[in-house]
Amino acid sequence: MKLAILGGGGFRTPFVWEALLRDKGTPRITEVALYDVNELRLSVIIHILQRLAIGYDDAPKLTSYTQLEPAVEGADFIFAAIREGGLEGRCCDEHVALDHHVLGQETTGPGGIAYAIRTIPVMMHIAETVKRLAPDAYFINFTNPAGIITEALQKVLGDKAVGICDTPSELGRRVAGVIGGDYTHAQMDYVGLNHLGWMRRLIVDGKDVLPLLLADDTRLDKMEEAHIFGQEWLRELGAIPNEYLFYYYDNRDAVKRILESPQTRGDYLLKTQTAFYQAAAKAGDDVAELWWHTVENRNASYMAEALGGVQGAPTAKRDSNLDPSQLGYAGVALGVMTAISRNERQVMILNVRNRGIVLGMPDDAVVEVPAMVDANGIHPMTLFQQPDLHQIGLMQEIKAVERHAITAAFTGSRNEALLAFAEHPLVASLPIARELLAGYIDQIPGVAKALHS
Structure with a gap:
């Protein structure tokens, strides 16, 4: 099978590659086609992948392109993680808003709107090309803002386009771990839009473990969300919100902290990633180590400018690719791909067409809910309960x-x-x-x- 990765010169690509190297199931990916318009980034990532493949005799064939058509032609699966306008555009997304003391963030608020408006035309061209050259391919979208981009893509690709985010799945995994339950036996009740959702129940071995967590100060203190939102707010909600709801629940403080920070997230990434790609082009055999070091620093600083030093998302560790939960977006995307290609049924939290699952939302609206994935496609599941007034009100507004x-x-x-x-x-x-x-x-x-x- 052929996998095309659009934005293949990006940081997530080595995670996908390492998982593919370890994969011994059948059918499996035999060709990986990387597409990126930035030749320097593409060449650096290819060098990293080649180093990581040492010792694997059955590594997938690796090809690279700066033209879209040959990259996607005949693909069975397409992963898309492009950044239209580059990190310079992201910096503008943030600063134009912050100049008016409004949240500057790449997916939440006006920055996300600007990012979507300039990205959708590019993604529509890609979608039309995929429809022509790889009509049977599943299009797995990481491109932010993922919910908006996926809804636009579905106008061309229908249900073959699905949006992914690792935050909901990782949240359920961490809750189960804190309670001491087996996440592989868990069923999560989650509802929302991308970067705007709530976990309301987590069923492990037939029992909802979320009330146990919310009632236990010691266990709750192990959750990043308890430090981001405060234990009492989680108890008052009776749910655990997606970390991005911090920007809604504590908007004034978030904006204040970002304005007081020496740099925005975009400024930090522009500086560090530019330095990384320049250094990596000269790194020789140490390029994979350099990549890992950069990834660790990048993850450790996630949301730091808005949280004022509060720990947010967990940091990637050196052995993270051994644990699918640490693969982030790549892990979720690979889960979708293997469930479809091998009929290995999985329930995942995905951005899918509503089709009546959430009452009060249009049928063709993309929502983030549990979905069953198998050889017949992606099937949104009936919710345990409908969103409450607060949840549906904010979902409708956004x-x-x-x-x-x-x-x-x-x-x-x-x-x-x-x-x-x-x-x-x-x-x-x-x-x-x-x-x-x-x-x-x-x-x-x-x-x-x-x-x-």
Whole structure:
């Protein structure tokens, strides 16, 4: 089978590659085609993969392309993790918003809207190319903002396009671990949109273990979410929110801390990744070690500028590729691929078309819910219970914003883009929304190109 990785010069690619090297199941991936428009990044990652493959006689064939068509032609699966506008664009996403004391973040708030608007036209071209050259391929999307991009992709690829995020699955895995349960026997009740969701129940061996966790100070203290949100807030919610809800529940402090930080997340990544790729091009046989060191530093600093030093997501460890839970996005994507290709049924939290699963949301809206994955595709599962008023209200509000952004990208309408900014609860100001729109058009060429009318 052929796997195409779009954005193959990115940091996640070696995680995918190492898992493929260890995979002995059948059928398995026999060819990996990397596509990236940045030749330096692509050559560095190829060098890393070649070093990692030493000692594996049956490693998949590795090819690389700077043109899309040969990379995707005949592919069985496609992983997509592109960054339109590069890290320079991400820095603008953040700073245009922060200049108005509004959250600057790549998926949450106005930065995510700007990122989606300039990315959707590029992803539509990719989707049309895939439909023509690999019509039977499953398109597994990591490209952020994942929920918006996946909903746009489905207009071309239908249910063959699915969005993934590692945060919900990792949350369930950690809860089970703290309680002492076996996650492989667990069933998670999770509902929301990408980077906006709640775990309401975790059934292990027939029993909901979440109340046990919420009632136990010692165990709850082992959860990063308890430090991010506070134990009492988790008890009041009766659920564990996705860490990105921090930006909603503590928005003023988050913005204040980011403004007080010496650099934004985008600034940090632009500096460190530029240095990494420059150093890696000269690193020789030590390039894989250099990559690992950079990954560890990158993960250790995750959300640090907004949390004010509070520990957020767990840090990757040297032996992380031995544990699928530590593979992040790559682990979830590989789980989807193996479940489909080998009919190894798995229940995963995925970004899928709603189809009546969440009442109060359009049937064609992409939501983040448990889904059964097997050889027949991806099947959203009935929820234990519908979202409460707080949850569905916020989901509806953000989905309306997402749909304005999608329409803006499809039509070039600046009015639709303005509605997306103005209706977002983290903006909550029409005058500021107008300033944000003008700022993004002025500073990001991709946004200006997309909003042509």
